[in-house]
Amino acid sequence: MKKSQLRNIIKESIKELMNEQYNPPTNIDPACMAVVGAINPGPPPVVSQNFINNMQNRTCDFYNNKLMNFYQKSGNLMTVQPGPLGGVSQPCLIGDNPAWQAQITHKINYIQNNFGPGTSMNCTQPPR
Numbered sequence: 001m002k003k004s005q006l007r008n009i010i011k012e013s014i015k016e017l018m019n020e021q022y023n024p025p026t027n028i029d030p031a032c033m034a035v036v037g038a039i040n041p042g043p044p045p046v047v048s049q050n051f052i053n054n055m056q057n058r059t060c061d062f063y064n065n066k067l068m069n070f071y072q073k074s075g076n077l078m079t080v081q082p083g084p085l086g087g088v089s090q091p092c093l094i095g096d097n098p099a100w101q102a103q104i105t106h107k108i109n110y111i112q113n114n115f116g117p118g119t120s121m122n123c124t125q126p127p128r
Helices: 003-019 029-035 049-054 060-077 098-115
Strands: 080-081 089-091
Touching: 029 089, 049 098, 060 098
Parallel strands: none
Antiparallel strands: 080 089
């Protein structure tokens, strides 16, 4: 095969990849997306009284570690969807336990709203 033929094949392959359309999944749980997809501060967090009691009188390091754990758990529950620029983590897919994702998001929001920057604790929180 000549170099020019190989170049043409590569060019066409690149064009095809560039023209691919990303089709978002249709099996998304809307109740989960209302929580996970909300712009901060989002809806008021819905957490158990037991969780609230366990969060009292702790250090900033404790809250920061909890946040990192919740971010990791949330990320592990998301399916990576193929896209034109690589994989995209899609929250709230029906098979990815959307209720648990929403619960984790509520816990993240509770910690941020009650102990994060601008609160009486004013903990500096780790980046996502």
